[in-house]
Structure formats: structure tokens, C-alpha cells
Amino acid sequence: MSRYKQASHVYWRCQYHIVWTPKYRFRILKNKVGKEVFRCIHVYCSQLGCEVVELSVQVDHVHLVVKVPPKLSISKLMGALKGKIALKMFSKFPYLRKNKLWGSHFWQRGYFVDTVGINEEIIRRYVRHQEKVERQNQLEIELD
Structure with a gap:
């Protein structure tokens, strides 16, 4: 299989590593909330024509490696993902909205993005092993 995808007049391989966090980096992306965020990212990415390559939802941030067609900008992708997921979380888990600090915002305003090239x-591997590293860090903190 080719590393490149094809549209009517273009061959492309646009891959990005994106990281974003909940508002105030609250540690809320666990259990049912984290699983729902994971599911929503897959659903909304496929609706936008993107392919999730790697995804890791940690308790306080999300790592996503995704293939994005050249017709879709990263800012539009992130606006759609963060906006739709926030609406879904507030409707599915109403207790999240009760915290006055949220101000009706689920996610932090910005995000990190980098192109994936030769270091794919x-x-x-880094995204895949984030959970192990997080667990080890928590154990070290608890043991201190």
C-alpha cells in the first residue's frame, strides 16, 4: 500500500502530531469522560475525512497523530474537534458544566501542532507509550 493518499488532482501525505488540554489542565479525562473523548475524536475525524493514526487520551491532555487531507486546515480541524467534543461532553456529563471556572469552555484555548515527517x-511510539510514562510518574510521586 502506498504511503500517499490520492484525491482527484493531488497525491498527499499530510500527518500532524497535535496535543491539547482541558481548561486549567484539570485532570478530568478519565473513566467515562476519557472514553467518550476517545470515541468522539475517532467519529469526528472520520466525518471530516481525516484518519487517526495514533491517539492517547491522558487524564489531563490528548495526543493525536492524524492524517489530514490538504483541503482541510489544522485550525478548522481543531475548531471542529474541540467545539463538537465540548458540546458533547457538557450535554452527556452535565456535572462538568456546574463548575463556575469553566465559563462554558471545556478545552484550553490553544494547542500544539507539529508535522510528522522523517520521525514518524x-x-x-511516543504517543503510544504516554500512558506508561504517566503511570510511572504517578507511582514515583506517590512513593516520595
Whole structure:
């Protein structure tokens, strides 16, 4: 299979590593909330014509490696993902909206994005192993 995708007049391979966090980096992306965020990212990415390559939802941030067609800008993708997921979370888990600090915003305003080029496997491995690193850090903190 080719590493490149094809549209009517273009061959492309646009891959990005994106990281974003909940408002105030609250540690709320766990259990049912984290699973719903994971599911929503897959659903909304496929609706936008994107392909999720790697995804890791940590308790306080999300790592996503995604293939994005050239007709879709990263800012539009992130606006759609963060906006739709926030609406879904507030409707499915109404207790989240009760915290006055949210101000009806689920996500932090910005995000990190980097293109995935020659270091693709390194970045994919990093995203895959984020959960292990997070657990080890928590154990070290608890033992101190």
C-alpha cells in the first residue's frame, strides 16, 4: 500500500502530531469522560475525512497523530474537534458544566501542532507509550 493518499488532482501525505488540554489542565479525562473523548475524536475525524493514526487520551491532555487531507486546515480541524467534543461532553456529563471556572469552555484555548515527517515512527511510539510514562510518574510521586 502506498504511503500517499490520492484525491482527484493531488497525491498527499499530510500527518500532524497535535496535543491539547482541558481548561486549567484539570485532570478530568478519565473513566467515562476519557472514553467518550476517545470515541468522539475517532467519529469526528472520520466525518471530516481525516484518519487517526495514533491517539492517547491522558487524564489531563490528548495526543493525536492524524492524517489530514490538504483541503482541510489544522485550525478548522481543531475548531471542529474541540467545539463538537465540548458540546458533547457538557450535554452527556452535565456535572462538568456546574463548575463556575469553566465559563462554558471545556478545552484550553490553544494547542500544539507539529508535522510528522522523517520521525514518524518515533512520534507514534511516543504517543503510544504516554500512558506508561504517566503511570510511572504517578507511582514515583506517590512513593516520595
